[in-house]
Amino acid sequence: MSAHAVHAHDGHSGGHASDLSHHPLLADSNVRLNGSGGGLSMLFLLMGVAGVAATVGAAFTGAGKLHAMASFQLAAMGALAICLGGMFFTLVMHLTAAGWSVTLRRIMEQMAALAPVMLIIAAIVPVTDLLVTKGLLYTWMNPSYETNYLLGKKAGFLNPGFFLIRLGVYFLAWTLISVRLKSLSIAQDRSGDKWLTNKARFTSAWGMLVFALTTAFASFDLLMSMDFRFFSTMWGVYFFAGAAFSSAATIALVASSLLRAGRLQGLVTSEHFHDLGKLMFSFTVFWSYIAFSQYFLIWYSNIPEETIWFTARKSNGWESVFYLLCFGHFIAPFLVLVFRDVKRSPNALILVGLWMLFIHFVDMFFIVRPMVTTRPGAEALTPFTNIWVDVAAVLGLLGVLGFALTRLLGTAALVPIRDPRLPEALEHKNYV
Amino acid sequence: MAKNRKVYVTESGEPVYGVIAEFATPADVYHAAEKVRDAGYTKWDVYAPFPIHGIDEAMGQKRTVLPLISAAAAGAGVLGAILMQWWMSGVDYPIVVQGKPYAPWEPFVPITFELGVLFTAFATLIGMLALNGLPRHHHPLLKKERFLAVSDDAFAICIESGDDKFDPDQTRSMLERLGGKHIDLVEGD
Numbered sequence: 001m002s003a004h005a006v007h008a009h010d011g012h013s014g015g016h017a018s019d020l021s022h023h024p025l026l027a028d029s030n031v032r033l034n035g036s037g038g039g040l041s042m043l044f045l046l047m048g049v050a051g052v053a054a055t056v057g058a059a060f061t062g063a064g065k066l067h068a069m070a071s072f073q074l075a076a077m078g079a080l081a082i083c084l085g086g087m088f089f090t091l092v093m094h095l096t097a098a099g100w101s102v103t104l105r106r107i108m109e110q111m112a113a114l115a116p117v118m119l120i121i122a123a124i125v126p127v128t129d130l131l132v133t134k135g136l137l138y139t140w141m142n143p144s145y146e147t148n149y150l151l152g153k154k155a156g157f158l159n160p161g162f163f164l165i166r167l168g169v170y171f172l173a174w175t176l177i178s179v180r181l182k183s184l185s186i187a188q189d190r191s192g193d194k195w196l197t198n199k200a201r202f203t204s205a206w207g208m209l210v211f212a213l214t215t216a217f218a219s220f221d222l223l224m225s226m227d228f229r230f231f232s233t234m235w236g237v238y239f240f241a242g243a244a245f246s247s248a249a250t251i252a253l254v255a256s257s258l259l260r261a262g263r264l265q266g267l268v269t270s271e272h273f274h275d276l277g278k279l280m281f282s283f284t285v286f287w288s289y290i291a292f293s294q295y296f297l298i299w300y301s302n303i304p305e306e307t308i309w310f311t312a313r314k315s316n317g318w319e320s321v322f323y324l325l326c327f328g329h330f331i332a333p334f335l336v337l338v339f340r341d342v343k344r345s346p347n348a349l350i351l352v353g354l355w356m357l358f359i360h361f362v363d364m365f366f367i368v369r370p371m372v373t374t375r376p377g378a379e380a381l382t383p384f385t386n387i388w389v390d391v392a393a394v395l396g397l398l399g400v401l402g403f404a405l406t407r408l409l410g411t412a413a414l415v416p417i418r419d420p421r422l423p424e425a426l427e428h429k430n431y432v
Numbered sequence: 433m434a435k436n437r438k439v440y441v442t443e444s445g446e447p448v449y450g451v452i453a454e455f456a457t458p459a460d461v462y463h464a465a466e467k468v469r470d471a472g473y474t475k476w477d478v479y480a481p482f483p484i485h486g487i488d489e490a491m492g493q494k495r496t497v498l499p500l501i502s503a504a505a506a507g508a509g510v511l512g513a514i515l516m517q518w519w520m521s522g523v524d525y526p527i528v529v530q531g532k533p534y535a536p537w538e539p540f541v542p543i544t545f546e547l548g549v550l551f552t553a554f555a556t557l558i559g560m561l562a563l564n565g566l567p568r569h570h571h572p573l574l575k576k577e578r579f580l581a582v583s584d585d586a587f588a589i590c591i592e593s594g595d596d597k598f599d600p601d602q603t604r605s606m607l608e609r610l611g612g613k614h615i616d617l618v619e620g621d
Contacts, residue, residue, distance in 0.1 A: 292541060299538050302530065338503075431485060 021192065025266045025426070026417050033410040036261065044402035051396020055389060063386040067372050069125045069137045071389045074368035075397035076122040077223060078246070078361045081239065082401065083118045084215055085247020086111025087174065088240070089279075090181055091211060094197075094204035099424030100275055103267040103415045107254050109185055110408040111247060112178040116171055117404065121397070122222055123167050130160055137371055140228035150305070151228055158225060166221055173214045177207040185416050192418040215240055226371050230309040234294040241287040242363055245329075248280045249356035254405070256346040256353070258414060267415055270344040271428045277343025280356065284337060288330035312374045313366060317382035321366050328359040361394045440593050440600055446619040449572035450476070450592040451603050452579065453612025458484045461587035464610040465490040468589060471606060475595035479573075479582040501559035502552050509551030513544040572620025590618065 020026065028034065052072075059068035090108040093101045101108075126138055135142025140158040145151050151158065180203050188196040216236025224235045232238070252273065258264045298306040314322055333356060342348045365383075369390065373381040416422065440448035455461040458480060465478050469492035478487055521527070522535030561567065573579045573590060582588050589612065591603050600617065607615050 296538055296541065300530075340499075429485070431483075431488070 020422055020426075021418060023426075026415075030263055030265055030267065031413045031415050031417060033261075033263065033414070035410070037406050037410060041403050041406035044399045044406060046399070048396050048399025048403055051392045051394070051399055053396075054392035055396055058386070058389040058392070063389045065133060066136050066375070067386055067389055068393075069129065069133070070368050070372050071393035072397075073122070073125040073137065073222075074364040074390065075361065075393040076118065076125070077368070078364040078394065079397045079401045080115065080118040080122045080218075080222075081243035081360070081364075082246045082250050082357075083111050083115035084174075084211075084240075085243040085245070086251070087115050087178055087211060088215075088244055089247060089251065091177070091204045091208045094181070094201045095208060097201065097421070099421040100272065100428040102419045102421045102425035103264065104251060104255060104272060104276065105419075106185065106413065106415050107251055107258075107409070108247075109178070109182045110405060110412075111250065112174075113182050113408060114401065114404050115178055116175040118401070119167070119171055119174060119218070121400070126222060127164075127167075130163070138226050138228075139371075140225055145228070148228075154228060158228060163221060166217060170214045170218045173210050177203070177211060181207070185419075186412050188419060189413055189417050194420040197420055212236075212240075215243070223367055226368065227309060229305055232294055232298070232306065232309075234290060234297075238287075238290050238294055241283065241290045242360055245280075245283040245287045246357060246360035248276065248283050249353040249360070252276050252280060252346075252349040253353040253357070254409070256350045258409075259346050263414055267426070269428075270346070271430055272425075273346050273349055274340070274344045274430050275428075277337055277349060277352075280333070280349070280352065281337040281343070284330060284333040284356075288334075291325070291329070312370045316373060316379070317384070318366070318370055318373075321362065321383055325359070325363060325366060328355070329363060333359075357398075365390060440598075442617065442619055447621045448593045448600065449618040449620045450590050450594075450598070451600065451607060451615060452573070452576065452588055452590040452618050453607035453610070453615045454578065455587045455589065455612060458587060460611060461589060462487060462490050464589055464607075464612065467610050468591065468606075471597070473591055473595050473597050475598075476589065476591040479579070479586075479588040479590065481583055481585060481587075496563065498556065498559050498563060502556045505551040505555030506548050509548035510544055512551075513547035514540060517543060572618050575620060576616065576618060578614055578616070 025031075055068055055072050055075075058071070059065045086108045089101075090105060090112050092098070093105050093108070126141075129136055129138050130141050135145070139145060140151055140154070141160070156162075181200055184196045184200045184203070187193070216239070219236050219239030223239065224230065224232065255264065255268050255273070255276070259268060295310060298310055312318070333352060336342055336352055342352065369383065372378060373383065373385075419425075442448060453464075455464055461478055461480065462484060465487060468476060469490065476491075478484070478491060480487075517540045518535050526534040528534075578586070579588065589607065591598060591607070593600075597603075604615055604617075
């Protein structure tokens, strides 16, 4: 403590990165998984295989193809959002030259690296729907709407060729950004070259712009276009807000779990969790602000093409999910995360993080699943009819994500061990 | 506040505000603060031209109650806004606007948010000033010519006579032991 007042300038001198390479906290036993976590990844794999198998199987039971596709898609989009949030935080930390978060950045980079993979998984249903089932879930792909006036106006955008090209663009963009940022970071682990940090920052400058545009358009293509009549200019931000919300929770969950596994001791402290908790809190508020703004303007202006979306989601049992989101996506995390002691406790953040992941998938459920119950002839279905398919799909995709993330974390150091701003992260402290 | 606390007066009859000592560096004043804290003093302060990281712990400062004041005001603002709007548009003067219900919750949200933020901001600012005893026009320390340097390059600790452990001679000799220079009695109240 006393040394701090005198030596606080050390963190800013930059050139000391290599001096730290023999720091006791950076021993392999603290910053590498070294094969442990294998049991957990097997558990995740089992959960993933069982969940996905149950979802696919549901297509051939009473639940039906449409329900299985919707469940799979809502789970895949939830998982994709988490990975995209990891990409967002990596970009932000580089852009702002953040020192405090260096010890958390490798987790974000590994999450980001899964975004292209998750995009492929999230493209399975729409591409199948385009080629095989012909617009069961994504109504604009349905040939029976070909003469629809509204769809005709949107056909310049919503047509199979352009749709597939866009999916390819997202894949390329997210691969480029995530692979480049991760490989720069891992190259620095080996060489200690501090200029790689500048390259990562430059990449983040254009990467953030590309990320923002591709994320927004991917959310139009993969979620909003399911009901082609509906449009909302806030949709991209809404999806992004959920992504940042859920990935802040995931980062906290992963960091807490690694701490419990005896890793990152002294590298990720209550000070880091405090700031991570602030991010969780701020994106709780941000999501609520965006979600409410979207709903409020549509409610006020009362234009049929827009209200049709919320009408379907505030009737026939969906009101309960609507109000659950108000409570669970805003009020509950707000009232819990507002306390300093909660933000500073890794164990408390595990509970809050699990709740946030749960409610994030409820949000996806609220977006996607009414597509099943609003169909003509589906009037008797409530949101909770055959809910097991949705539970299976979410657990399955979380299993896939958890398996991939656990494996990825084992392939490199858990922190960027020679980052020039690492000393700043080690000294990080909230003075309030 | 002990009732039987002594009131110290200088030879000229002025009340004693406290004893001040100067220290050469932030590290010196930091370590001295730890010792003063450990000696059990509660009414004292460290003066420095810039924030010294970790000085709160070195002084053993408790967390402020300001967040509780802010939270109470936020609750009052939110509740007040909801009650006000519900009473005005639902009870006192219901008007049909755009075919919407009389008192729907949706349009209440922005005003509820704004009033909550407004109340919180006022309570936090006023609460901070009140807890700090501000604003005030004068402070006994400002009479000391040497004290003015704490806004430039000096570091000082002043132990106030209101402290239960304060004793003009013992406190002075403790500050001497801690390496304090230019130790002086401060007059005023």
